[in-house]
Amino acid sequence: KAGVTQTPRYLIKTRGQQVTLSCSPISGHRSVSWYQQTPGQGLQFLFEYFSETQRNKGNFPGRFSGRQFSNSRSEMNVSTLELGDSALYLCASSETSGVGQFFGPGTRLTVL
Amino acid sequence: GQQLNQSPQSMFIQEGEDVSMNCTSSSIFNTWLWYKQDPGEGPVLLIALYKAGELTSNGRLTAQFGITRKDSFLNISASIPSDVGIYFCAGQAAGNKLTFGGGTRVLVKP
Numbered sequence: 001k002a003g004v005t006q007t008p009r010y011l012i013k014t015r016g017q018q019v020t021l022s023c024s025p026i027s028g029h030r031s032v033s034w035y036q037q038t039p040g041q042g043l044q045f046l047f048e049y050f051s052e053t054q055r056n057k058g059n060f061p062g063r064f065s066g067r068q069f070s071n072s073r074s075e076m077n078v079s080t081l082e083l084g085d086s087a088l089y090l091c092a093s094s095e096t097s098g099v100g101q102f103f104g105p106g107t108r109l110t111v112l
Numbered sequence: 113g114q115q116l117n118q119s120p121q122s123m124f125i126q127e128g129e130d131v132s133m134n135c136t137s138s139s140i141f142n143t144w145l146w147y148k149q150d151p152g153e154g155p156v157l158l159i160a161l162y163k164a165g166e167l168t169s170n171g172r173l174t175a176q177f178g179i180t181r182k183d184s185f186l187n188i189s190a191s192i193p194s195d196v197g198i199y200f201c202a203g204q205a206a207g208n209k210l211t212f213g214g215g216t217r218v219l220v221k222p
Contacts, residue, residue: 004154006154031208033208033209033210035210035212042212042213042214042215043155043200043202043210043212044212045209045210045211048207048208048209050208055207055208056207056208056209058209090154090155092154092210094208099143099160100143100145100157100160101145101157101208101210102157103147103154103155103156103157104154105152105153105154106153106154
């Protein structure tokens with residue numbers, strides 16, 4: 001089976017812009033979670049989608065949003081980008097809740 | 113909220129040595145996971161633990177789910193150069209939200 005794929009791998013944006021990141025989970029996995037990784041805050045949970053519904057949400061502002069499509073692919077959107085949004089954004093998929101999650105390679109977002 | 117304390121923050125290894133790292137939590141988790149992350153890549157799942165007291169091995173790696181459900185450790189036996197990287201513990205309570213430790217950076221002794 002192919003692993004979790006994320007596109008694009010690298011992205012440079014300027015403050016105030018918005019960005020959309022994409023994640024394709026492992027075939028058959030219905031849960032997709034998003035995480036933000038920064039040197040200062042480490043790995044932090046953004047949200048989880050299961051069967052096109054947001055099931056869990058972390059403590060991030062409303063500028064961070066996501067969605068999941070019927071084929072389980074997911075997108076996350078960040079609006080009105082700030083310098084502090086520069087991070088590695090990781091997507092993880094799993095079959096159901098409560099089992100190990102498998103991560104993609106991440107999208108490195110740089111906000112100038 | 114939940115916090116995971118992972119230690120040590122960094123360690124130097126010499127080829128052939130055994131290494132240990134652990135995580136402690138202020139709350140209970142239902143699942144403990146251990147990941148390794150190489151530069152520029154996402155974390156790779158090494159071991160998943162689902163029951164308190166469970167001891168699981170994956171090659172030279174051994175991990176245990178603490179009996180109190182608030183801690184876990186990871187051992188690497190007979191370390192080799194490719195063991196270098198950052199190791200993360202993660203606890204999972206209800207749902208699929210993972211709470212991560214701060215990571216243990218494993219480096220090679222000069």
